[in-house]
Amino acid sequence: MRGAPRTDAGTLAPESTRLEELRGRTVVIKFGGNAMVDKELKRTFAQDVVDLWHAGVHPVVVHGGGPQINAMLDRLDLEFRFEAGLRVTTPEVMDVVRMVLTGRVQRELVGLINAHGPLAVGMTGEDAHTMTAVRRQAWVDGEPVDIGLVGDITEVDPDTVRALQEQGRIPVVSPVARGTDGQVYNINADLAAAALAVALDAEKLVMLTDVEGLYLDWPHSTEVIGRLTASQLSELQPGLTSGMLPKMEGCLRAVRAGVRSAHVLDGRVPHSVLQGIFSGDGSGTTVVPDQEEESAHPAATS
Numbered sequence: 001m002r003g004a005p006r007t008d009a010g011t012l013a014p015e016s017t018r019l020e021e022l023r024g025r026t027v028v029i030k031f032g033g034n035a036m037v038d039k040e041l042k043r044t045f046a047q048d049v050v051d052l053w054h055a056g057v058h059p060v061v062v063h064g065g066g067p068q069i070n071a072m073l074d075r076l077d078l079e080f081r082f083e084a085g086l087r088v089t090t091p092e093v094m095d096v097v098r099m100v101l102t103g104r105v106q107r108e109l110v111g112l113i114n115a116h117g118p119l120a121v122g123m124t125g126e127d128a129h130t131m132t133a134v135r136r137q138a139w140v141d142g143e144p145v146d147i148g149l150v151g152d153i154t155e156v157d158p159d160t161v162r163a164l165q166e167q168g169r170i171p172v173v174s175p176v177a178r179g180t181d182g183q184v185y186n187i188n189a190d191l192a193a194a195a196l197a198v199a200l201d202a203e204k205l206v207m208l209t210d211v212e213g214l215y216l217d218w219p220h221s222t223e224v225i226g227r228l229t230a231s232q233l234s235e236l237q238p239g240l241t242s243g244m245l246p247k248m249e250g251c252l253r254a255v256r257a258g259v260r261s262a263h264v265l266d267g268r269v270p271h272s273v274l275q276g277i278f279s280g281d282g283s284g285t286t287v288v289p290d291q292e293e294e295s296a297h298p299a300a301t302s
Contacts, residue, residue: 018278023056025203026165027277030193030250032064033210035267036105045208046112048273049170053119058165061113061120061172062196064189065097065105072096084138085245089148089186097186101174110172121164124174125153125187128160131177131195133185151177151185153192156199194250198257205254206276207247208267213285214244227286230255251287262287 029049035041052059066087073080073096081088089097106122113120125131133151137144164171175192178184190207197205213224218241228236233252240248251262265276265284276283 019055022052022203022277024058026058026060026197026200027052027204027206028060028062028193028197028200028202029273030062030064030189030205030207031109031267032066032189033208033267034067035208035272036063036065037067038268041267041270042109042112044270045267045273046109046115048271049113050116050119051274052277053170059170060161060165060196060200060202061109061170062175062189062193063101063105063109063172064175065101068105069097069100072100083145083147084140085243086136086138086147086150086188087186088146089150091149094149094184094186098176098184101176106172106174113170113172119168120170120172122172122174123160123164125177125192126184129157129178130160130173131156131175131187131192133177133179133187135179135183135185149183149185151179151187153177153187153195156195158196158199161196161200188246188250190246190250191253194254194259194262197254197259197262201258202254203260204277205251205259205262206273207250207262207264208272209244209247209264210266210268211244212266213264213283214240214248225285227288229288229290231290233287248287255287255289260289 031045035045049059049061070080073093076096078092078096080093102124110120110122131153132155133153136147136150136152138147139145161171173196175187175189176184177187193207194205215221216223216225230252233248237248247264251264254262263276263284263286265272
């Protein structure tokens, strides 16, 4: 039976307007980074997702798998590299991406959530043509760079995800999509989560990463920008590091297309999802549409 979310210690998460605003709404959560390889962080993440479900929220999980893909490529002695924050994906790398994401990472995450009941169902962007993509062009220093079978989502059909939600399930989505040309593409999980959040008219997009949030002046300062508007983020984009680029691009796309807010949280912190959504303690970085906060300016928090 659904009720208020609880921590492992059995303490109710704050009953606040935040919970009321989210009840019955969709929250898309991108799961990635070190949280995916740390056993305890994986367990607490699954608990957070289930707690959201019990609170009447409709969580949808989109997962990455970078560390696991890297490990398998090393094991197979296949070279790999990144350009503009995206994995260069040859046909051989694409085979490994599909195998690791859907055959290992997704199954483990589904299993961790289903330890709490028959809730999670795994799928990919290929299933029922949920995501359609085209080949993506990357740019480095103003010059085009071929990054192989990396896709950019052009269309999302959310019907299958919504059907699972209506059945009381928690969709767990691997970021792989097929193009109209029949080619299967590797999709950055941050951008896949953003596209799905828009298609589902999500209340929030939550991205877990390996840092505290968007730094105000990295690497010269570790002060985190607590809140900023879409326009302010757009101005900062050219100076972002490659690892943060797809995350902030995803946040920007989401809030400009109707998602009420996007949050970048430190996935190295246990229960970061519940804390970031319900505590209101200023964790991470929140991006909001321009019209919500016309007079806002980036505020640094420690």
